[in-house]
Amino acid sequence: xxxxxxxxxxxxxxxxxxxxxxxxxxxxxxxxxxxxxxxxxxxxxxxxxxxxxxxxxxxxxxxxxxxxxxxxxxxxxxxxxxxxxxxxxxxxxxxxxxxxxxxxxxxxxxxxxxxxxxxxxxxxxxxxxxxxxxxxxxxxxxxxxxxx
Numbered sequence: 001x002x003x004x005x006x007x008x009x010x011x012x013x014x015x016x017x018x019x020x021x022x023x024x025x026x027x028x029x030x031x032x033x034x035x036x037x038x039x040x041x042x043x044x045x046x047x048x049x050x051x052x053x054x055x056x057x058x059x060x061x062x063x064x065x066x067x068x069x070x071x072x073x074x075x076x077x078x079x080x081x082x083x084x085x086x087x088x089x090x091x092x093x094x095x096x097x098x099x100x101x102x103x104x105x106x107x108x109x110x111x112x113x114x115x116x117x118x119x120x121x122x123x124x125x126x127x128x129x130x131x132x133x134x135x136x137x138x139x140x141x142x143x144x145x146x147x148x
Contacts, residue, residue: 007105010139017102018074030137088112
């Protein structure tokens with residue numbers, strides 16, 4: 001098992017940040033590992049929502065079948081995903097109110113198949129820069145980031 005946990009501040013209000021982070025139709029604008037949706041994307045999401053997407057990490061591609069397991073508007077979305085080769089990804093996005101804006105947090109845990117052990121830690125290391133770039137892109141969509 002391997003984990004990546006990054007966060008960044010934004011000048012956006014928590015409401016603006018939540019609206020942006022929870023909009024599945026805008027994932028391609030900020031998530032660098034996102035390769036597109038596979039099938040219809042629901043207009044609204046909640047616990048139990050299911051959707052599939054292509055994930056790209058340093059040339060490796062996998063279709064992940066996601067299920068929303070926690071939806072706490074306006075602060076958190078947690079999803080669990082399954083892909084080829086026994087790959088499992090747990091993803092949690094948070095929006096927290098901070099002085100003068102908001103903080104985006106993104107935590108990804110990878111496990112299953114080859115991701116258990118040293119290979120998983122290597123993939124997590126590769127993903128960390130992609131996840132950090134993604135969260136910075138998200139913060140920039142609503143204004144310049146104020147720091148990590």
